[in-house]
Amino acid sequence: MRFLLPLLLVLSALVTVLLPGCEPKEDIVTTDSSARLEFALDTVKFDTVFVSVGTVSKRLWVYNRNARAVRVAEISLQNRPGITYSLLVNGEVTLAARDVEIRGKDSLLVLVRATIDPTPNDLKPFLVVDDLKFRTNGNEQVVKVLSYGQNAYFHNQEEIRRNTVWKADKPHVIFDYAFVDSLVTLTIEPGARIYSHAGAALLVGGTLRCNADFRPTGELKPTDRNFVRFQADRREEFYQEIPGQWAGIWFLSSSRDNVVRFTEIKNSAFGLLVLNPKALRPFPAVTVENSVIQNISSAKQQFTNAGVSVGLDGAALLALSGNFVARNVLMANCEQSAVTGFLGSSVQLDYCTIANYTTQANRQTPSVLLAAALRINGQLQTAAPRLTVRNSIVWGSMREGEELEFVDGEQYAANISISNSVLKTKKYDNTGVLGQRKSGNILNPVEGPTYLFKSTPFRFRGKTLDYQLDTLSVAGNKAVPLPGLSTDLLNRLRNPTTPDIGAYERVNP
Structure with missing residues (x-):
């Protein structure tokens, strides 16, 4: 054994000398x-x-x-x-x-x-x-x-302090924010394209008139070039339907007489947000017509300004002491609620479709959420909200099957009116706060063999989503004509006596 170690050393030296280089090929x-x-x-x-x-x-x-x-x-x-x-x-x-x-x-x-x-x-x-x-x-x-x-107009922390028109000849790109001062009107021309960088917002302290004067002469296609379109500035295919890429359009407490028409808003944290936490009167008001708001994030945002702090979840329409009137509007694929109203807000939905299918997140809140109370600066404040829904669809993919929530609704039940609408709700059936069957509503229809919509994330996967009514949809011919609303989202004529429920009238049903 005492000769083993010297022998190994000799053999090792011989191998090193005699073998060719072993550098890996x-x-x-x-x-x-x-x-x-x-x-x-x-x-x-x-x-x-x-x-x-x-x-x-x-x-x-x-x-x-x-x-x-x-x-x-x-x-x-x-x-x-x-x-x-x-x-x-x-x-x-x-x-x-x-x-x-x-x-x-x-x-x-x-x-x-x-x-x-x-x-x-x-x-x-x-x-x-x-x-x-x-x-x-x-x-x-x-x-x-x-x-x-592509050339563009760039708005980097821009403060708009005189009446301004955003033209449609080149895209507009917002970095950080563009702010419309009080007593000032921003007009956005038909066909304008607005792209926002990550976290950027259009802040409206005055008045926004987005496509307000566009008057189509015939039926439109969903891709019509006259629609104004808001989205994020990431142009790659992967980002085309990703929520939360920019902050949205925010209307501040001084904002007045806002009109948004023939507009698409997508992939933001909020679609249209009225932010009036001090409940200053008169409430900011926004009229939304013939528009699409989709792919809205669920991320909670904390707002802290002028001594006010409040946290809010994303929504297509969110009113904090504000008023919305929405006509012929599609709200789709929000990661939480589509419509939210707090602290005395008023929301009116006429011929609207809420198709709130969520595939990217585990949604915890129903599509329509109303609450009289909200914590501002940690203090609970209360003011009864108001909701009017006519000829509309409130539908979605909540596992519990509940797409309506009126927090402490017994206290403001007289302020809630829902008629001639398709609703996914068990809580507000023909008993309790709302006796909705008595108002021409259709509650909880079973999908299959007929369906509400042509295509959803859970039907015909891989196809382009299409929330127009299926040929045999239960919403067909169940609405009641409303004055001044003779056309649908795409400017198609509605049946004058028995129109369809929702934002879209069926073609040749």
């Missing part, structure tokens, strides 16, 4: 000109980029299929006039990376980011193409980089 750099790279994409494509604003980064995976390592002499972009690209390679932001090694049978991730310069003569999106070049062992390989640029 994948670490040996080849200079063979046939050693080429492969790419996950032949073109790196950016969605429309607002000029002067950087994009998100796009990924490009680069593969070395060779057994040995390769050294990429240069990774670079041409950066043609009018556009600036930057690269992120191995954790380093650069315009050009050099001598980058990729081990055998390994890969490299390259991130590309673009910024496009303004082009004053271009109002429509314009195409910008560049080449991302890889030079390896004398070979040059190219991946195309393709971007669409």
Whole structure:
């Protein structure tokens, strides 16, 4: 045994001397000109980029299929006039990376980011193409980089202190906020597109007239270019239906006579929020007509300003001591409530459709929520709210099957009127606070073999959601005509004697 250790040392030395080098093959750099790279994409494509604003980064995976390592002499972009690209390679932001090694049978991730310069003569999106070049062992390989640029009006912490018109010739992009001062009117033209950065809001202390004077002459399509559209500024396909990307449109206590018509609001924390926590009179008022509000976040927001602190969950329409009149409005896919009214607020829904299907969150609150009491600065304050619902649908995916909630409703039951509507509710059946069957309402219809809507997240999955009425919908021909409301959300004529319930009239039922 005493000779074992010296013997092992000798054998170890012999192995080191006699065996060839054992450096792993994948670490040996080849200079063979046939050693080429492969790419996950032949073109790196950016969605429309607002000029002067950087994009998100796009990924490009680069593969070395060779057994040995390769050294990429240069990774670079041409950066043609009018556009600036930057690269992120191995954790380093650069315009050009050099001598980058990729081990055998390994890969490299390259991130590309673009910024496009303004082009004053271009109002429509314009195409910008560049080449991302890889030079390896004398070979040059190219991946195309393709971007669409678009000029825009930018509103960065902008305070609007005189009557202003937002035109539709270029998109509008809001950073942080745009504030409409009291006694000032902001008018938004038909067809305007408003994109908001993360957390940004349109704050209205005066008056908002959004598409207020648009008068269509015939039936519209949901994609009609005359609709004003509010959404987040993330243009990638993944973000097209994600709630909570921006803060929404907020009407402050000094706001008056607001009109929102033929407008789509999506992917925000709030759709339309009336924020009047001190209950100042007269209450801010908003009329909403022929509009769509959808994909609203459930995240609670804490509002602290002028000595007032209050927390509120997101909603399509939320009134805190404010008044809403909504006609021909679709409110869909809110992560919590669609309509909320607190502290003396008044909400009127005529020919509205609430289709509150939630697939991204576990919804805890019903679609329509009213409460007389709310804590402001930790103190409970009380004022009876008012709700009028006519010819409307209140439906959703709450597991308990309850889409109405009137907190302490017995105290203000006289302020609640719901008639000729389709309701998902067990609590407010033909007994208790509301005897709704006596008002022409249809309660808790069973879906199947007929359905309320053409397509929902739980019916025909994968299809485009469509909350127009199914051909045999129970809501068909069950409404009562209302004065001045002879057309539906898409400006289609309603049946003059037996119209359909909800925001949409069926076509050739």
